[in-house]
Amino acid sequence: MSDQPLLQLDSVSKFYGSITALSGVSTSVAAGEVTCVLGDNGAGKSTFIKILAGVHQQTEGTIRLAGEKVTFDSPRDALDSGIATVYQDLAMVPMMSVWRNFFLGSEPTKSIGPLKWIDTKEAKRIAKDEMAKMGIDIRDTEQPVGTLSGGERQSVAIARAGYFGAKVLILDEPTSALGVKQSGVVLKRIVEARNQGLAVIFITHNPRHAYPVGNRFLILNRGRSMGSFAKDEIDVNDLTRLMSGGAELEALEHELRDSGATS
Amino acid sequence: MNEHDSPDTATVTPTEAPSGEISTDAAVAASAAGGDERLAYRSVFQRLFVRPEVGGLIGAAGIWIFFWAASGTFGTVGQTFTWLDTAATLGIMAVAVSMLMIGGEFDLSSGAMTGAMGMLIIYLVKETGELGGLGFPMLLAIPLSLLVALGIGYLNGFMVERTGQPSFIITLGTFFALIGLKLGLSKRFVGQIQIGRTDEASDFDFFRPIFAAEWARNEHPFELRDLFYISIFAAGVIIVLLAICELWFQRAEERKSSGLIEFIVGLGLGIAAAIALHLTDGVGVNAAIAVVMAVAVFLGMHGWVSWRYEPIEDRGAVILDEKMRKFLGLGFGLVVLGAVIAVLIDSSSTHEFFFPFTTQGIRVILLLAFVTAGMALIAMASQAALSASPATKGAVTSVLALAVVVIAALTFIDSEAAKFRASLFSVLLFAAVVVFVWGFVVSRFVERRVKSASADHLGGRMLILGIVSIFVGLAFRMLFITEAELLAEVPPAKTSIRLFWFVAFTATMMWVLARTRFGSWTVAVGGNKEAARQVGVPAARTKTQLFMLVSVAAWFVGLLVAFRINSIQSNAGDGQEFFFIIAAVVGGTLLTGGYGTAFGGAIGACIMSMPLAGISAARWNTDWRFLIIGVILLLAVVSNKYLRNRAEAIRR
Numbered sequence: 030m031s032d033q034p035l036l037q038l039d040s041v042s043k044f045y046g047s048i049t050a051l052s053g054v055s056t057s058v059a060a061g062e063v064t065c066v067l068g069d070n071g072a073g074k075s076t077f078i079k080i081l082a083g084v085h086q087q088t089e090g091t092i093r094l095a096g097e098k099v100t101f102d103s104p105r106d107a108l109d110s111g112i113a114t115v116y117q118d119l120a121m122v123p124m125m126s127v128w129r130n131f132f133l134g135s136e137p138t139k140s141i142g143p144l145k146w147i148d149t150k151e152a153k154r155i156a157k158d159e160m161a162k163m164g165i166d167i168r169d170t171e172q173p174v175g176t177l178s179g180g181e182r183q184s185v186a187i188a189r190a191g192y193f194g195a196k197v198l199i200l201d202e203p204t205s206a207l208g209v210k211q212s213g214v215v216l217k218r219i220v221e222a223r224n225q226g227l228a229v230i231f232i233t234h235n236p237r238h239a240y241p242v243g244n245r246f247l248i249l250n251r252g253r254s255m256g257s258f259a260k261d262e263i264d265v266n267d268l269t270r271l272m273s274g275g276a277e278l279e280a281l282e283h284e285l286r287d288s289g290a291t292s
Numbered sequence: 293m294n295e296h297d298s299p300d301t302a303t304v305t306p307t308e309a310p311s312g313e314i315s316t317d318a319a320v321a322a323s324a325a326g327g328d329e330r331l332a333y334r335s336v337f338q339r340l341f342v343r344p345e346v347g348g349l350i351g352a353a354g355i356w357i358f359f360w361a362a363s364g365t366f367g368t369v370g371q372t373f374t375w376l377d378t379a380a381t382l383g384i385m386a387v388a389v390s391m392l393m394i395g396g397e398f399d400l401s402s403g404a405m406t407g408a409m410g411m412l413i414i415y416l417v418k419e420t421g422e423l424g425g426l427g428f429p430m431l432l433a434i435p436l437s438l439l440v441a442l443g444i445g446y447l448n449g450f451m452v453e454r455t456g457q458p459s460f461i462i463t464l465g466t467f468f469a470l471i472g473l474k475l476g477l478s479k480r481f482v483g484q485i486q487i488g489r490t491d492e493a494s495d496f497d498f499f500r501p502i503f504a505a506e507w508a509r510n511e512h513p514f515e516l517r518d519l520f521y522i523s524i525f526a527a528g529v530i531i532v533l534l535a536i537c538e539l540w541f542q543r544a545e546e547r548k549s550s551g552l553i554e555f556i557v558g559l560g561l562g563i564a565a566a567i568a569l570h571l572t573d574g575v576g577v578n579a580a581i582a583v584v585m586a587v588a589v590f591l592g593m594h595g596w597v598s599w600r601y602e603p604i605e606d607r608g609a610v611i612l613d614e615k616m617r618k619f620l621g622l623g624f625g626l627v628v629l630g631a632v633i634a635v636l637i638d639s640s641s642t643h644e645f646f647f648p649f650t651t652q653g654i655r656v657i658l659l660l661a662f663v664t665a666g667m668a669l670i671a672m673a674s675q676a677a678l679s680a681s682p683a684t685k686g687a688v689t690s691v692l693a694l695a696v697v698v699i700a701a702l703t704f705i706d707s708e709a710a711k712f713r714a715s716l717f718s719v720l721l722f723a724a725v726v727v728f729v730w731g732f733v734v735s736r737f738v739e740r741r742v743k744s745a746s747a748d749h750l751g752g753r754m755l756i757l758g759i760v761s762i763f764v765g766l767a768f769r770m771l772f773i774t775e776a777e778l779l780a781e782v783p784p785a786k787t788s789i790r791l792f793w794f795v796a797f798t799a800t801m802m803w804v805l806a807r808t809r810f811g812s813w814t815v816a817v818g819g820n821k822e823a824a825r826q827v828g829v830p831a832a833r834t835k836t837q838l839f840m841l842v843s844v845a846a847w848f849v850g851l852l853v854a855f856r857i858n859s860i861q862s863n864a865g866d867g868q869e870f871f872f873i874i875a876a877v878v879g880g881t882l883l884t885g886g887y888g889t890a891f892g893g894a895i896g897a898c899i900m901s902m903p904l905a906g907i908s909a910a911r912w913n914t915d916w917r918f919l920i921i922g923v924i925l926l927l928a929v930v931s932n933k934y935l936r937n938r939a940e941a942i943r944r
Contacts, residue, residue: 105828116826122819124886125812133816134828136809146807189827 033096034059035228036081036112036197041090043076049252050076053090056247056257058197063219063229065239067272068249074232077249078201081230082114083107094197113195115186117202123175127167128156130174131189155192163188163221180211184218197228204238216242236268248272344880345892347935351878351928352899359906362656366909369509369770370785375898375905377787380794381406381849383897385868386875387801388845390893393876394805395838396818396885397459399448401466402842403868405441408470409850410860411478413437417493423482430493438847444470445843449836459839467869474862488859504855505789507771510782514772521768526566528761530559533726534596535754538747541601542738551599558591582718586725593729602738608681612688616673616680620691623669627695630662631702653910663699670695682735689731696724790852794894797845801890814838819886874921875900878928880935887936899924 034057043051051073058064068074079085081092083101091098094110101107107114121130128149129136136147137155153170160167165184174182183203190198200219204212219242223229233239239246246263248255248271255271340346359366385402392399416433418425428436448466452459478487490496514520565584572581612620637655670692677688700720740747773782805811813834816824825831846865854860877883878899879892903920907913 104826108828122816122823122886124819125815129812129815133812133824136812138809145809146803147809147812149807 035095036230037093039091039093041080041087041092043073043080043085044088051080051087051249051252052254054247054249054254055090056245056254058228058230058245060196060228061223061226062244063223063231063242064245064247065243066230066232066247066249067234067236067239067268069234069272071251072234072249072272073252074202074234074249076252078114078199078232081107081112081197081199083112111194111196112199113190113193113197114199115183115190115201115203117205121174121182121186124173126171127160127174127177127185128153128170131156131159131170131185131192135193159188159192160185162225163191163218165218178211179207180214183207183215187215187218187222191222191225191227195227197230198222199230199232201232202234203231204233204235212238234272236265236272240265240268341935343889344882344887344932344936345889345895346880347928347931348879348892348895348899351924351931352895352902355899355902355906355924358656358660359902359910361660362653363906363910366906368783368785370783371905371909372770373509373785373787375901376791378904379894379897379901380788380790381852382868382871382875382900383794383894384797384845384849384852385842385872386879386893386897386900387798387890388842388893389869389872390876390879390881390888390890390896391801391805391814392838392842393873393881393883394818394885394888395814395835396821397452397835397838398463398873399839399842400460400463400869401444401448401470402463402846402872403865403870404467404470404474405444405843405846405865406849406853406868407860407863407865408474409437409441409847410854410864411474411487411850411862412440413851413854414487414490414860415478415481417490417496418482418487419492423484425482425487425492428493429495430499431495433493434499434851437850438844441843441847442840445840446836448843449832449839452839453832453835471863471866478862485862486859487862490854490858500855501789503789503852506786507788508784508786509771509773510778510784512772513775513778515775517768517772517774521765522566523765524761524768525765528758528763528765530592531754531758531761533593533758535751535758537593537597537601537733538754539751540734540739541597542740542742543600543744543747544602548599551595551597554591554595555599556595558588558593558595562588562592582721585722589722589725590729590732593726594733597733597737604682604736604738607683607686607735610683610687611681612684613676613680616676616684616688619669619673619676620688623666623673624691624695624698626662626666626669627698628666630659630666631698633662634659634702635705653912659702666695667692686731686735689734690728693724693728693731696720696727700724788856790856793848793852794897797848798890798894805890810834810837815886817885871900874925877932878924880932882936896928899928 037057039055040053041051041055042049042053054073054077056064056066066074066077076085080087081101083104083106086100086102092101093099094112099110101110101112104114122133125133129152132147132152132155137151138145139148140146156170157167163184165181165188167181174185177185183200187198187200187203203215203219207215216238219229219231223242231239231243240260244260245257246260246268247257248268250272356366365371385406389399389402413433415425416428416436417430418427420427444466448459448463451457451462455462475485478485493499561584565581565588568584569578569581572578634655637651637658670688674685674688674692677685680688697720700717703720704717770785771787805814813824813829813831816829817831817834821831850865853864875896876888876893877896879888879894879896881888881892900921903917903924904914907917907920
């Protein structure tokens with residue numbers, strides 16, 4: 030792992046009027062690493078993503094990309110800086126084919142004079158190859174994305190982000206709507222992306238998904254950072270406890286376990 | 293604390309393994325099965341059937357057959373040009389509106405805009421004077437009016453994008469604004485609600501051939517027409533048949549050259565028989581030649597198949613299970629019943645039987661209904677036979693051939709009443725022979741179950757070549773006349789350059805949709821606008837361009853109309869927008885956007901145009917056309933939904 034983090038956040042805060050959505054969050058992610066952002070509903074995960082994706086700007090604090098201080102004014106701005114965000118709703122057109130979705134907005138073209146058309150052969154080949162690099166064996170790049178499973182769709186989105194030169198990949202709850210098996214597929218993709226040298230920010234509310242893939246863990250609770258830990262500093266149960274805001278859940282768990290034992 | 297770990301954690305933690313060892317579950321399963329089990333082979337036919345316009349094509353064929361059978365003149369060249377001419381202007385708009393609808397928007401002002409553009413052009417070129425215009429030359433009026441059209445399209449798009457309101461409401465506003473402008477301005481500047489004349493333009497004669505050139509068939513005798521027509525058409529049919537074989541069967545490891553020889557002999561025999569048919573006359577000779585033809589079809593098809601494809605070792609026995617027996621028996625019975633009813637009803641009676649239909653109409657409806665139902669049942673039986681033994685497949689296909697023979701016999705009995713054309717008899721008999729031979733080869737050669745890129749490629753190309761040849765042959769038949777026809781005083785038939793523009797525009801839009809970024813973005817903004825925007829598609833710009841495309845099409849249609857009829861009423865085109873939308877939907881375009889084709893819009897326009905010509909050809913009351921169009925729309929919506937669901941199921 031490199032010494033210098035690719036993306037570094039330093040006490041980033043966001044206020045909406047009098048409401049504090051995010052306060053004093055610091056963390057970092059290096060190339061070839063996965064930083065997991067964990068938090069329950071309303072913990073400030075969405076605000077966190079939106080700041081990094083350029084949808085909103087932070088009120089306080091600094092973001093450094095490769096050591097340089099940056100602010101993203103628009104999603105396009107963030108994208109151009111190499112920060113690709115894969116949203117929960119996937120940014121896919123379900124009735125379009127896999128390869129068209131893969132290249133949507135950046136189709137490779139051929140031209141004769143003013144006539145310009147999509148190089149479909151090349152596009153299909155690249156889409157298939159890139160997916161194969163991610164370990165996804167796509168049946169037929171002509172099939173509509175809507176017929177893929179949730180995990181496969183996430184995989185297409187991740188492969189696309191990687192191909193179009195993303196350095197930092199932000200994944201918004203990629204496993205939340207998926208079953209156990211499909212989640213596994215997506216987690217594999219995350220590891221693939223990491224192994225290809227991308228810096229990955231993986232947002233989730235499931236510590237059991239986060240712990241196996243993450244190198245670093247940022248825990249949010251009600252807009253506050255509960256700390257940013259390296260993997261060897263923390264285990265999966267600590268993660269759960271911190272997410273829920275301390276001892277409450279542990280107490281609940283004991284209670285549940287006891288009632289389970291008596292019945 | 294490890295007791296908290298749930299058992300499923302293990303299954304979702306593959307992660308520290310090096311990348312090389314990671315593979316998806318599916319890939320593991322695939323390698324275990326020795327092939328990708330998910331890649332169920334979809335034949336070219338299955339892939340054809342998932343296209344959105346297929347429902348429209350089948351509907352078009354059905355409507356054509358219906359009116360062809362129900363009237364004496366619908367199939368003639370003159371009638372065909374009549375409905376194609378309507379389809380051309382409707383179709384140019386329908387294709388543009390299809391594009392806009394694929395992009396997820398409507399344009400209710402498109403109908404009024406065609407009239408408005410026509411009026412504008414005429415006003416620009418009309419001589420100054422009491423009922424004055426501006427007296428511009430066309431050279432100036434054409435680009436000026438184009439600019440206005442682009443402006444209106446831009447305005448539509450701008451307002452829809454800026455307000456975020458449904459385009460239905462915005463363009464409803466534009467629609468009324470245009471109607472008001474047309475009426476108000478024409479009264480104000482010309483003093484009446486009709487405006488003419490286009491030919492007052494100083495350079496009218498220069499532009500006339502571009503927008504209104506006409507081709508009168510009866511002025512173009514071509515002695516060799518039938519030779520060209522029949523040979524190109526027949527070649528097309530043969531190539532299509534061979535293409536189907538190529539796509540259907542498994543290629544053999546080694547080709548059998550004896551098959552090739554058999555194929556060539558069959559082909560030669562067929563050509564010789566066709567020449568003999570041309571040179572001779574008389575029923576007895578014709579029957580003999582028909583037998584030779586049948587032999588030629590058998591040798592040709594069987595030879596081709598045994599040359600290239602893998603024979604079946606074990607054909608199995610003919611086993612018809614109960615379902616198949618039921619379907620076959622009922623299906624064949626219905627076909628026979630339909631034929632018997634058709635024979636029993638007096639085919640020469642012309643009196644009204646049941647309003648609005650004549651005896652003829654009701655006869656055709658009964659015949660078509662019974663035959664269609666019967667054929668559908670037989671088709672279901674062959675669907676059921678797909679997984680049965682090869683011999684069973686052959687037997688089921690033979691029943692289909694027999695059913696075709698029954699209908700052929702009916703047309704033979706009927707041909708004296710001239711209700712069905714005598715030529716249909718030979719066509720049906722030929723079809724029956726082909727189906728029979730098909731059943732024979734299907735029971736003897738291995739069907740392809742795996743993907744083969746080269747066979748798909750070759751077969752696909754052959755299919756396209758064959759279909760193009762068939763259409764070129766038909767075009768020859770329609771555009772030229774023989775001396776014999778001239779002597780027999782065939783009624784004149786005229787077509788105009790509109791048809792060319794229609795075909796050219798449709799082809800261009802098909803290409804745009806399939807091959808360009810703009811086309812891809814159109815589908816994307818219609819399918820999921822937010823998603824498209826997130827990945828950098830300029831959604832607002834794409835939609836605005838689509839509105840502009842529609843208004844340019846309206847401008848072009850206005851131009852065609854202005855050149856054709858020379859003067860335009862201010863209400864011209866109003867209300868047409870619904871026909872454009874219906875044509876697009878009938879052609880398989882989804883009302884909510886994101887799905888559809890330009891070709892579908894063109895097919896939809898043909899479907900909309902046929903009933904009008906057909907009803908008058910059948911001498912029914914033309915007021916009924918709206919009922920027919922309404923029913924067509926409802927049927928199309930239902931069947932398109934069904935086809936789309938099927939398409940999704942196949943793709944999965």
